Structure formats: C-alpha cells, structure tokens
Amino acid sequence: MSQEAVIAASKAYPKPAQTFQYGTAGFRMKADLLPSVVFRVGLLAALRSRYKNGQVIGVMITASHNPPADNGVKLIDPMGEMLESSWEAYGTALANAEDDQAVYDYYTHLEQKFNIKSSVTPQVIYGSDTRESSPALVQALKDALDAVGVKSQAFGAVTTPQLHYLVRCLNTEGTDHAYGKPTLEGYYSKLSTAFNHLMTNRSNGSVTVDCANGVGGPALRELQKHLNPDSITIIVTNDDTETFSKLNSQSGADYVKTNQRLPPSVTAQPLARYASLDGDADRIVYYYVDAKTSTFHLLDGDKIATLAASFIGDLVHHSGITDFSIGVVQTAYANGSSTAYIEKQGLPTVCTPTGVKHLHHAALAYDCGVYFEANGHGTVLFSPSALQRIFTHEPESPAQATAITHLKNITELINQTVGDALSDLLLVEVILAHKAWTPDLWDACYTDLPNRLEKAEVVDRNAFKTTDAERKLTHPAGLQDQIDALVGKYDQARSFVRPSGTENVVRVYAEAATRTQADELAQKVKALLR
Template identity: 60%
Template sequence: TPFTDAIRTASQAHVKPEGKKFSYGTAGFRMKAELLESVIFRVGLLAAIRSRKLGGKTIGVMITASHNPPEDNGVKLVDPMGEMLEGSWEKYGTQLANAETEDDLVEAFAQICEEQKINNETAANVVYARDTRPSGPLLVRALESGLSAVGANSVDYNILTTPQLHYIVRCLNSDGLYGTPSEAGYYEKLATAFIKLMENKAALGPVTVDCANGVGGPSLRKLAEYIPKEVLEFNIVNDDVDSPAKLNHQCGADFVKTQQKLPPGLEVTPLGRYASLDGDADRIVYYFTAQDGTFHLLDGDKIASLAASFLGDLAKAAGLGNIKVGVVQTAYANGASTAFIEKSLRLPVSVTATGVKHLHHEAATKYDIGVYFEANGHGTVLFNSNCLYLIQKGHEPKSPAEATALEYLRSLTDLINQAVGDALSDLLFVEVALAHKSWSVNEWSGLYTDLPNRLVRVEVEDRTIFQTTDAERKLISPPGIQELIDACVGKYKQGRSFARASGTEDAVRVYAEAASKGEADILAYKVAEVVA
C-alpha cells in the first residue's frame, strides 16, 4: 500500500508490548492504560480502512474505559449511523493490535485492505473524542499518529461523553437531518425537545445526579444551562473531574447497581429523585429512599418498563394503534419486569445475548418502537422508518388529543438518542415520562416488585468452554452441566438461574433469582458450585 513506509516509521514510536495478546471485545479494547498506546495507534489505521470501505463516510473513535477504574482506558469504533462497529470487523482490530513487529503490522494492514478491496485513494474521515481520564491526551496523540500515517482527515472533538460522539458521527453522515454535528448542537437538540415536552406540566422538584466524577459532570452542567430552572432543576454531585482517583470510586451507576446502595456521602431526602451515571455517561440508574429510609433501586428494567408504558399509551393516544411497541432485554432482566411488560402492559419482550449491539439490532429490526435496556442501565428507544413516517406526516390526527400525542411523539424522537444508549438523554426522557404521568418515584417503583436476586462471579480454569444457547440462558457445554443447574432451579419457588462466560473479565457469572432473598442467595451458590 502507499502507506507502508509511513506506518512503519510512525509505529516505531508506539511499540507493542512484546507477546501481549489483545482482543477487540464487547466494548472494544479495554485494559490498563499503559498497555494501550500501540493498540490505539493501530485503531487509527483500522478507522481509516473502515471509512474508505464505506466511501469516505465518517467513522468515530472513542477513548474511554466507561465504569472501569481510573488507571484503565479503552477504545472503540463508531460506525456511520452512530452504532457500534459492525461485528464482522472486530477481528481486524484484533489482527492489527496483535501484529508483533513493524513488518507484521504493514503486512496485516495490506492484507485487510486487499480482503476488503480498499481503494487507498478514497478519502478517509475520522472524528474522535475522549473521556476525562489522565491517560487520554497521550493516547489521543497515538491515535493521531496512526491516522496521519494512512492519510486520514480527522477532527478532534476533545472531551465528550461516549453518546455525544455517537451523536456527532450520526449527524456528520446524515446530511444535516439528524442534527448539528457539535457539542452545542447536541445540547440544543435535547433541551429544545425537553422544554417542549414539559410545557404545561407541573414541575417535579429537583433531580440529583451523581456523575461518577467523570465526563458526565461537565456535560450535564452544560446541558443544564439550556434548561430553565422552572422547567427542571438539576442538583449535580460527584462531578470532580480534576481528581482522577475519584473517577467511578464509590459512586456512579455501576457502584449503585452492583452494591444496591446509595453512594457514600450523598445526602438524601425521602422520595426525592436520584440518578447515577457511569464514567462515560452511557448508563444511568435511578433510586430513592422511602419515608422509612429503605433504599429502592430503579434500574434499567424499571426504566424500560416506564418507557414502554409511556410510549405504548402515547402511540394509542395518537391513533397509532397498529404500531408495534416492544421491549428488548437480556437474561439479566429481573423476571418480575418481564412478567410486568408481558402481562400488565401486554407488550412483547425479546431476549438477546448481553452487549448493547445485540439489543440494539433486535430493537431496530423487530419493532416500530423498540425499547431496549440492560438491567445495568444501558439503553435507549428506537423508532423505525415506518413509525417516523407516521409520526411526521403519514398519519392524519382525528382529534385535538391525537394531534397533541403525535406532537409529543415527534419531540420524543428528538429527545431520545437514536444512535446509542445515552444517560443524559435517558435522564431527560425519564423526567418527561414521570411528568406526563404525574408520577412520583413511589408510583414508578410500584409498577412491580423486583424478585430477589444474586449475581456471583466464579473463577474457572478456562471460561471459553462455557458455551451458551437461547440468549445465554442455557449452557450447551460443558456437557451435563445444564441438567445439574436445572435440578437446582427446580427446588426453588420462582427460581431462575443461568451461568455464562463474561465477555469482559476472565470469569463465569452466575445469576439467580427466587421468591426470597435467602433462596436467591442459596440458588446462586449452588449453581456456582456446579460451575466451579
């Protein structure tokens, strides 16, 4: 390729740690930041190839390690419509990252270009951003070095949340139809839709947002400037991005979801609304304390239930009774949420494997309005083209009430990030749903009661032998194990349990739920024993 010499020279400044094996996984590459420099340099090469393959469409590169500790970092690619990199291309990321020498690297680069029939004269366009981690600037320089070695045009968007970069990528590839491709364009789009949706709705009182001391803090502060206090007041906490050690430490969505408790130091008023973002602001959970001080979590399943209930009603009110509204969950969704959506809301639920790309794909292809959320708080709502057409012009409202509901739906398609799960967009969406229903957290929480559950991490010799089917709910390998799990589950009322290999850690995860906390705990440990 014309870039052989340039790649070879530039690569010498970003040497691969010898013998280290990298893999582009569910969330891209993620590890200790000091191991990442060569990987990110090579991701620059891949981003350029991907852009050329797609005729010069803009590709995004996000440098973040989400909810992981401050000393970690990571990188992932964003495809033109703001989705995750197409799955079949992940192997190229792995291939480039693992090339041991400069010779291996230029050869791998040439091989991928040949396999994908890349015309290296085609322009390559790449945009990138990073979160607030201290390792970010150095890694950005490695990325820039990779991009320039292969002649890519690039724009640095500096510090953004992950979903903001996804938004910008989508804008840049949508001829101005999705929005203005800038950070300010993002705030304006969300705030305008939000203010419209909150017109004539009673104020809810302030919402407190724990920003995990990550990039969500400064971003939410900027967003809040576009929203008058009378419409919604934000109380922003844990937004110290100048003390790296505080990032994701004893705060944030992952802490609250896994510990099922308040972030230490948070002052709470009973029945107030509290939310926590993760370190790159693509996940959110809500929670509150009752009058008696007990903690109540409103996780991704509760958000999905609220969203499905609100959107299902709105579609009917707009006279769009034939629109198919559905919910996508993973095996980790609480059984009580699935039962609520199917039996009380009478809406279909699909279950997919863990990982946003699986849920996103299912929601986009199966439903007109597809609500998807992982229990951990990552999710969004997708409106397909049929639905967008009906909302925008295809459906003639038959009454003023229908016209109003249609108008709401129109604003919601602007409010809700269509590219990826987005904590800031989800935050505003939840506030709108509660305001429209005139619900307090109590009423929202009371949609259903979570079944007690337990998650256990099991260290095993080789997690790759744990192969699953049926959206990770059943093991097909090692042989005989699933029968043993079934036998355990059968002993517990409302029992359900499954084991799957983690996609992000070297371990197997066991999930169990049952009618009581004690039984859920015992079931989880019994199944963990079977797996170990």
C-alpha cells in the same frame, strides 16, 4: 499512505506479550497494555471509513464502568451504531499482529479483501473519557490516523453517546434525514429543545444525579444550562474529574446496580429521586428510599424500559396512529417480573446476548423498539417509516394533536444512536412529570424478584461458552447441569453464568422468590466455579 510511514509510526507502539480481543464494547483492559491496540484501531477506523466511501467513523477511548487503571477503545459506524460485528474479528486480528510488518501486511490484506480504493479520503472523529491514561492513548490514535492520511477531528472529553451523536450528524448533514447539528452545542440544543417543549407548564422538582466522577459530570452541567429551570432542578454530585482515582469508585450506575445500595456519598431523602451515571455516561439507573422504612429501591434499566414503552404506547394510542408495533428488547439479566409485566401489557419481548450492539439490532425489527439492559444501558429506536408516520399524521382532534406533538418531541429527545444516560435522564423526568408519578408509584408497576449479581475470578474466562442468549453454558461440560440442579431447589429461581466481555471475570446472576434464596443461590453457583 506509504509502507514506510505506517511501519515507522507503528514502531512507537510495540505490541506487548498479550492476546487481545474486541469484546462486548471494544477492547478493554489495563491502560498500559493498550497503546499498540489503539494505534491499530486507528488504522482499522481509516479502512472502515474508506470502505464506507469516506463516511465518518468514530473512535471512542473509554473503559466506561471499569476501574480507573483500565481504559478501552471502540469504533462507531456511520449511523452512530456500534461497529458492524463482522469487522470486530479484523480488529482482533490487527491488534494481535506480532510486529510492525505484520500490521502493515494485514492492513493491506484487508484493503485487497474489500477492494478498498486508495482514492477515498478517510474521515475519523474521536473523543475520550476523563481517565489519566486517555491523553497518551489519544496520541497513539492520532499517530495512526496521520500515518494513513485520515482527515480527523478531535472532540476532547465527551460522553460516549455524544460521539455517537456527532458521527451520525456528520454523515447525515444536508440530507433529508439529517440527525442534528454536528457539534456538542447541537447535541445539547437538540435534547434540551425537545425537553423544554415536553415540559411546557410542567415542573418536576429536583433529581440528584451521581456522575461517577466521570465525563458525564461536566456534560450534565452543560446540558443543565440549556434546560428551563422552572421545569427541573438537577443536583449534580460526584463530578470530580480531577482526582482520577475517584472514577467509578463507590459511585456510579454499576456500583449502585451491583451492590443494590446508595452510593456512600448520598444521604437520601424519602421519595426524592436519585440517579447514577457510569464513567462515560451511557448508562443510568434511578433509585429512592421509601417513606415508611427508608429502604433502598432500585429503578433499573428494566424499570426504565417498561416506563418508556408504556408511555410511548399511550401516546401512539392517543394520537390515532394505528398498526404501530412496539417491542421491548432485554438480556438474560432482565428481571423475570419485568418480562412478565411487559408481556401482560401485550407487548412482545425479545432476549439477546449482553452488549447493546445485540439489543440495538433486535430493536430495529419494530416501529418502536425499546431496548435496555438491566444495568441501565439502553435507548428507544423509531424506524424510518414510524418517523414518517408520526411527522405526517393528520390529527383529527385536539387530543390527537397534543399526542402527536409529544411523540415528535420524544423522538428528538431520545438519542437514537445508542444508550445515552443524559437523554434517558430527561426522558424519565418527562414521563414522570406527565404521569405526575413519584418514584414509588413508578416502582409499583411490578415488584422485582430479589436478585444478586456476582463476579468470579477464574483461571480462563474463555473456557466459559454460552448459548440461548447467554442463559445456558455449553462449556465447561457438566457445569450447566450443576447450576440447573441448584436452581431446582429454590422458588421462582433462575441463574446463569457468562464470561464478561469487559472485565477479566465471569459473571453470576441469580434471582429467586426471596432475598435469602437469591443470595444463597448466587453464592452456591459461584462456589461451583472454584
């Protein structure tokens, strides 16, 4: 790598007059502000790979649930997890370097700081969602990777979780903890093989999936080709990736969760199952309308977490494996009823700040850590020792043997690198089929407290600072006292305010004993921000 090569390549991507920050899920903003950021993220990915002795690092270009004009970029670490948080600050500093020379200087500063050897060939793989702006940003990334001699591989339009899967597979290939075949075919094959085993002699009718007109649509169609058609029929809707303006518009997991209503394109049949993915297919929520009043009911990330934790808990119990810890990790958005329900099952719960990187980390503390954000982003992790026990356990009865076989397949079905809407979809379908549950039976486990999520545009979202896993504000001074005073006026109420890490807004959450109270509380707290 020469100084001239980096500076010459960087010249094509001048930094706009803007301050950037690696947020909840990488850098995310209007796409036209991003070329310089993506270029510099490419440099950081190269450094990260060299720092990790040439292991493969992933770069995903996506803005997930954000509107079509936005885009974003995030890094994936070698085991398929989010970038180690201490490196986010280096990304932020590199993105904000004022000119090409400053970019080069900071790059070499990091090389020296970490004693990164130039003899190691960096390896990076990358992919993007289906946004109109993605190809140009991919080019910016490629130019950076080429400028610093990275061995790179493009995977084109992929879901975010697919790229996480590929990174882990590439870094574990040939080892005794190989994760799978490092190809998209390997991904579909791993998930579908486990699903088809778990669904042997079972059928779960049909589920209609709204793909937010994003990359999840083509991926789901491909996955479906691998599934036993006698087990499940997946009706794919909102899968127009050609009309860019349709992405996440009036559709998708974020729309359904935030508005708590059906996408306008869906006419729901009573008790039929519906699900919505987000723009890069790492989130999923379910919903249905009931038979009596055709009322909409949401089955969100909390409901998926409780379903998965109880199902896995039952399998462990029936397998004869003992001393096996299962914990559920949530965020402040988790409905109070879900937390109470999980604790009533005797399972520990932990609350972390928003962002799967935080939940993922907390879930590692258990043999089986189930983590889900209420917005439908989550997965299940099995620790290496838990996997070892599951795969070597000698069953003492046919019932134990069946439970062990199911557990083994569950560990293969779940994408353990990150929340994955396609893997989660199959997991939910398997569990409902095994329990012979219609969506109302699933929903009946506990009743959500009515809640409302609002966005507020403020002058400076960075003025909002939180503590206690984002459940309380420390700044602006005095605001938390005002929120507490309002909360005290309602029954079973809770409310918090936090700055979004993906959009230029502040989020307001409120829940209370009745719909009227939850709505009123949310509006009153929002009014405090004006």
